[in-house]
Amino acid sequence: MANQDDQFKKVVAHSKEYGFIFQSSEVYDGLAAVYDYGPYGSELKKNIKEYWWKSMVQMNENIVGIDAAIFMHPKTWKASGHVDAFNDPMIDNKQSNKRYRADQLVEEYVENKVMKKANKEIEKARKRFGDAFNEEEFKTTNPRVMGYLEKSKSILTRLNTSLTNEDLEDVKALIEELEIACPECGSREWTDVRQFNLMFNTQLGTIAGEAGKLYLRPETAQGIFVNFLNVQKSTRQKIPFGIAQIGKAFRNEIVARQFIFRMREFEQMEMQFFIRPGTQKEWYEHWKEARMKWHQALHPASKLRFHDHEKLAHYADAALDIEFEFPFGFRELEGVHSRTDFDLTQHQEMSGRKIQYFDPELNESYVPYVMETSIGLDRMFLATLSTALQDETVPDADGKDSTRRVLKLHPALAPIKCAVLPLLKNKEELTSKAREIFDKIKFSFNCQYDEKDAIGKRYRRQDAIGTPYCITIDFETLDDNMVTIRDRDTLKQERISIDQVEEIVLKKIDMRQLF
Numbered sequence: 001m002a003n004q005d006d007q008f009k010k011v012v013a014h015s016k017e018y019g020f021i022f023q024s025s026e027v028y029d030g031l032a033a034v035y036d037y038g039p040y041g042s043e044l045k046k047n048i049k050e051y052w053w054k055s056m057v058q059m060n061e062n063i064v065g066i067d068a069a070i071f072m073h074p075k076t077w078k079a080s081g082h083v084d085a086f087n088d089p090m091i092d093n094k095q096s097n098k099r100y101r102a103d104q105l106v107e108e109y110v111e112n113k114v115m116k117k118a119n120k121e122i123e124k125a126r127k128r129f130g131d132a133f134n135e136e137e138f139k140t141t142n143p144r145v146m147g148y149l150e151k152s153k154s155i156l157t158r159l160n161t162s163l164t165n166e167d168l169e170d171v172k173a174l175i176e177e178l179e180i181a182c183p184e185c186g187s188r189e190w191t192d193v194r195q196f197n198l199m200f201n202t203q204l205g206t207i208a209g210e211a212g213k214l215y216l217r218p219e220t221a222q223g224i225f226v227n228f229l230n231v232q233k234s235t236r237q238k239i240p241f242g243i244a245q246i247g248k249a250f251r252n253e254i255v256a257r258q259f260i261f262r263m264r265e266f267e268q269m270e271m272q273f274f275i276r277p278g279t280q281k282e283w284y285e286h287w288k289e290a291r292m293k294w295h296q297a298l299h300p301a302s303k304l305r306f307h308d309h310e311k312l313a314h315y316a317d318a319a320l321d322i323e324f325e326f327p328f329g330f331r332e333l334e335g336v337h338s339r340t341d342f343d344l345t346q347h348q349e350m351s352g353r354k355i356q357y358f359d360p361e362l363n364e365s366y367v368p369y370v371m372e373t374s375i376g377l378d379r380m381f382l383a384t385l386s387t388a389l390q391d392e393t394v395p396d397a398d399g400k401d402s403t404r405r406v407l408k409l410h411p412a413l414a415p416i417k418c419a420v421l422p423l424l425k426n427k428e429e430l431t432s433k434a435r436e437i438f439d440k441i442k443f444s445f446n447c448q449y450d451e452k453d454a455i456g457k458r459y460r461r462q463d464a465i466g467t468p469y470c471i472t473i474d475f476e477t478l479d480d481n482m483v484t485i486r487d488r489d490t491l492k493q494e495r496i497s498i499d500q501v502e503e504i505v506l507k508k509i510d511m512r513q514l515f
């Protein structure tokens, strides 16, 4: 755990120091759970988007992209169920005035007060029995562990039942029975539990009162649903086909912690795949596997897992998360949801317009079913950055061991692809040659020219932002037109001709390797 905490702190500090992510409005002490992407962060984010867009839109003839507005007609959110049901149960502590999600208070109690004890017993036994230890058997026979597991199950079952039945009084009763105290001040004086709608709203300038109430979209999906017929007709797509979109979404999260994992303004990459009713099982399997494959092209399989939803959202008939092992444990990175015909039917009813597809093969019209894949771009960014950030012991210029902090990003995602470094700053013949090379290649990919500090220090700076290649121009270059190319990961240095630089870098950064 200590290691995980350290790694997370390292990621947050590195993000700021090297221009990946800044707290929003930092000069005013920041705005909670809102972040800005800096020069390298915005490049990395752009490259992640490109990887997603290429794999979804460009590589699939039957998926097209759109870019819908953030504001939508307010009836959209009534139809989708967000006005009535996009809520989290909140509770305030009367002493500290801190607000919490009531369900999370209970879940954290179970994790920290019950399951921790069970896990401690399991670890103790593992040490005692060594190789002969059978965890499953121990869990089902050791009375103390069985007691903890039973207690945890009964608390979570009661919580889920109360939430499903909207019995918020019982959620409060549970918090009181478990004697849960405010993590901030230790007080057990709680307000009642109330539902809190997560949508931000604002007002349309021309209409006063309720009628002019607008929402900032809490998901990008609805922009796709209301455009279903426009897109289908204008592109002549036949079912099955998909519509993809990347864009901002806003949620007034009650508790937003863990850096860019849970933000109030974030970006989603969503794809809605329209299918014939009755074919949802096979498409669910298809997209589940396809999305996992996409993740595994970048990250080790051991860091990824599926988690099936037990409690389904009002619109879904099957749903799972793809979870990633963040520095603070396995958490949701992407959702795959079988959304049935819920959304299109709702919009059809609310708008009074027919939203159907005429299937020429079946010779009939129907409201299509939908398979959704929905990934948080910022969470993908955090997953990528935290996995890539490593401390390594490597030989320095004198052959002695030294540590370096390196971002082992896939070259296709790296913000800067190639750094151009004259060996010395004050030698005009070297700097002008380096500038000449820089100008020659800068159109093809992101390059950085750097002449400040000793060459070793410049290499370390490039390692820290994940640059796959550094090119060094020295006095020999002036005679033989050769430069030294240094590989970020192997640290190998080779002499190559200036004419080869562009080709070598382009090959290394080619996104095709991920497909």
Ligand code: ATP
Binding pocket: 251, 253, 260, 261, 262, 263, 264, 266, 267, 268, 332, 333, 334, 335, 374, 375, 376, 377, 378, 379
């Ligand atoms: P969670 O359970 O973590 O709140 P969710 O199940 O509400 O997430 P979805 O509504 O399925 O999330 O949204 C799809 C994806 O959008 C999530 O898998 C996640 O990657 C991303 N996402 C959702 N909420 C946030 C947020 N507040 N900040 C950053 N990304 C988010």
